[in-house]
Amino acid sequence: MKQLFFLLFVMVFGISAGQNIGRIEISGTVKVPAGSEAEGITIFNKNSNRGSVTNQHGEYEIAVAKGDSLYFSALQFQGVLVVVDEKAIKDQTLHVEILEGINELPEVVVREHDLSGNITADLKNIKVVELKLPSFSAADISKMYPDWHPSDDVQSAPRNAAVESSSAGLQNGANPLAIIGGLIELIVPPRKNKPAPEPYIGRIELEKIVREKYGDAFFAEVLKIEKKDISNFFDFCEESGFPRNLLKKEKEMDLLEYLLEKSELFREA
Incomplete structure (x- = not known):
């Protein structure tokens, strides 16, 4: 088993090292427009299939060779393709400036319509459908929703939920069920609610x-x-x-x- 693990390690390390043969580590910064964040910009080496990401200051490091193509991209910026030249290899630095992205709107197909531009005339041509809606009395609604009750009116005396909850059990003597319930919660803490599931992306x-x-x-x-x-x-x-x-x-x-x-x-x- 150890021999198999060692063999797999050597294969993975060999593939990773093979992709960086003849390459050196360079560093640089990505300059962004004023007011924009420089963190999270992706730098991808098309030749080695390796990449890097800028930090909060726009700084990055990546292994390159002369002639490699680096693609800089982020959601809010235009993609930039840079070919590594001899100067970048010699200085071991490569600084790039990136511009804000331009959102392209999808194509809109304009179809023919019968509108004349005269609002009064166009309103007369709109077809009106009479809806036959069911009618219910208060008694019918009460039967359909037995748990529903009207809210307190604005003239009622304000209620203090904290006082009511703390004193309700002592109005007619101590409430043993409430005391036992409190002890159980101390011994066995209530379960925490599960985090809401992440929204599905279609x-x-x-x-x-x-x-x-x-x-x-x-x-x-x-x-x-x-x-x-x-x-x-x-x-x-x-x-x-x-x-x-x-x-x-x-x-x-x-x-x-x-x-x-x-x-x-x-x-x-």
Whole structure:
């Protein structure tokens, strides 16, 4: 068993090291527009399939070689593709400036209509349907909702829930059930409510989130998927179950690796 574990470790380490052969570690900063946050910008090396993420000051480190293509991307910024030159290798630094993203609105199809522009005339042409709504009396509603009761009117004396709850059990003597219940809560604390489940992200919302995060240029330049095929690519990913947990901020690099693997399979299909 130990020999098998050692063999797997050597294989993984060999693959990881092989991708960085001939590469050196460089550092740099990503300059963003005034008022924008520089943290969380993704830097992806297309040649080594390795990446990095900027810290709160926009600083990053990544292994590169001359001629490697680095793709800088974030949700609120335009993607930037930079080719590492000899100067960056010599100085072991690479500083990049990134611009705010431009949101492209989807195409809108304008259809013909019968509106004239005259509000009075157009209102007369609107078809009105008379709705036959059921009618109920107060007695009917009372039978339908037996637990319902009217709220206190504004003229009633205000109630003090704290005083009522603390003194209610002593109005006619001590309440043994309340005392026993309090002791049980001290010995066996009540169960905490389970955290609310995370909202489900549908197929269309999934594509919207990822495309806004990286931009269509990322799909074309890094994943080699044309813009017209991006929706088909997400259909392909959804068939095998796109793991939604990869959309979390701490799963940034796992998401990139997943998209790379799926893009290769998509192009081969």
